[in-house]
Amino acid sequence: MKTCITWIPALVALSALVACGRNPAEQTASAQAPPAPAEQPAAAPAPPKPLPAELPDVLARVNGQPVTKADFDRLVKNVEAGRGPIPADKRDEVLRSVLDQLITYSVLKQEAAARKLTVSDADVDAQVAQMQKQFPSEAEFNKALAARNATVAQLKADARVDMAINKMMEAELASTTAATDADAQDFYTKNPDKFKQGETVRASHILVKVEESADDAMKKVARSKIDAVLKRARAGEDFAALAKENSADGSAAQGGDLGFFPRGQMVPAFDQAVFALKPGEISEVVTTQFGYHIIKLTEKKEASTIPLETVKPRVLEFLTNQKKQQRVDSFINEAKKRAKIEVLVWAKKSSR
Numbered sequence: 001m002k003t004c005i006t007w008i009p010a011l012v013a014l015s016a017l018v019a020c021g022r023n024p025a026e027q028t029a030s031a032q033a034p035p036a037p038a039e040q041p042a043a044a045p046a047p048p049k050p051l052p053a054e055l056p057d058v059l060a061r062v063n064g065q066p067v068t069k070a071d072f073d074r075l076v077k078n079v080e081a082g083r084g085p086i087p088a089d090k091r092d093e094v095l096r097s098v099l100d101q102l103i104t105y106s107v108l109k110q111e112a113a114a115r116k117l118t119v120s121d122a123d124v125d126a127q128v129a130q131m132q133k134q135f136p137s138e139a140e141f142n143k144a145l146a147a148r149n150a151t152v153a154q155l156k157a158d159a160r161v162d163m164a165i166n167k168m169m170e171a172e173l174a175s176t177t178a179a180t181d182a183d184a185q186d187f188y189t190k191n192p193d194k195f196k197q198g199e200t201v202r203a204s205h206i207l208v209k210v211e212e213s214a215d216d217a218m219k220k221v222a223r224s225k226i227d228a229v230l231k232r233a234r235a236g237e238d239f240a241a242l243a244k245e246n247s248a249d250g251s252a253a254q255g256g257d258l259g260f261f262p263r264g265q266m267v268p269a270f271d272q273a274v275f276a277l278k279p280g281e282i283s284e285v286v287t288t289q290f291g292y293h294i295i296k297l298t299e300k301k302e303a304s305t306i307p308l309e310t311v312k313p314r315v316l317e318f319l320t321n322q323k324k325q326q327r328v329d330s331f332i333n334e335a336k337k338r339a340k341i342e343v344l345v346w347a348k349k350s351s352r
């Protein structure tokens with residue numbers, strides 16, 4: 001099992017390639033899957049202490065080993081390459097977070113070294129080669145490294161450390177027990193709102209495109225075409241065949257079929273028209289910014305609660321990964337408590 005390590009700053013690893021979510025199991029909510037549980041509102045955190053404009057060469061020490069400005073600068077470049085320039089009003093918050101990541105990284109790096117965990121050159125080379133494959137050319141790969149003040153040698157060195165830390169964490173997580181059916185039932189019972197599915201419809205449409213900025217003559221031609229198609233549809237011609245013949249939408253190849261969708265997914269005029277139809281009905285001409293549509297409602301599903309059996313595999317996956325993340329967080333906190341961490345860029349020198 002490859003664990004998504006949410007706490008590694010990926011010192012020079014290309015952030016777009018190694019990004020991990022806060023919860024490894026969390027996925028976009030859908031009609032067939034529960035969203036992540038809502039977090040309880042937390043008290044507003046104290047504003048971060050400002051960092052000085054000029055930073056020293058050593059920002060912190062972990063068990064006597066330096067956390068350097070050079071590594072800090074590389075990670076800041078990594079952040080900016082992935083998210084854009086850091087806003088001035090977020091500078092202290094983001095930079096303090098970067099420094100904390102580096103301190104955590106140093107703690108875990110030392111912990112892995114103490115356990116004598118090693119990674120072969122072949123594994124490191126394979127990891128870097130996999131990253132490089134994500135780019136269209138070697139030149140683009142090198143350009144991305146340069147934007148992060150990194151080199152291939154640095155990338156390999158950090159990949160080696162990251163992989164050793166992953167080995168350590170996988171060993172720590174090996175004893176984590178999977179969520180049970182009882183856990184899934186308890187979560188389902190306590191979170192009913194997460195399993196409600198709103199009204200959905202399945203519809204097909206035919207689109208005759210015309211720009212909003214088009215002149216009256218162009219709009220008249222387009223309107224005449226859609227009116228003629230509507231007349232044929234209401235006379236009983238096959239709607240899917242008409243869509244394939246006349247629609248300018250990407251759904252034309254599927255006979256205009258848009259599949260199932262909930263309220264609010266389509267543009268307002270289309271949304272209002274489709275949800276007002278009954279199955280089998282064909283709409284009047286609907287005007288949107290895309291042009292003129294006619295819509296046929298195929299099927300309507302009323303709001304309902306998704307049965308537990310339908311979503312149980314996803315619930316079990318989510319709960320199991322939640323337990324793993326809790327174990328990761330606990331392990332990190334314990335490791336940091338054991339370490340001697342000196343932060344050298346507070347308002348006053350502090351030790352914890």
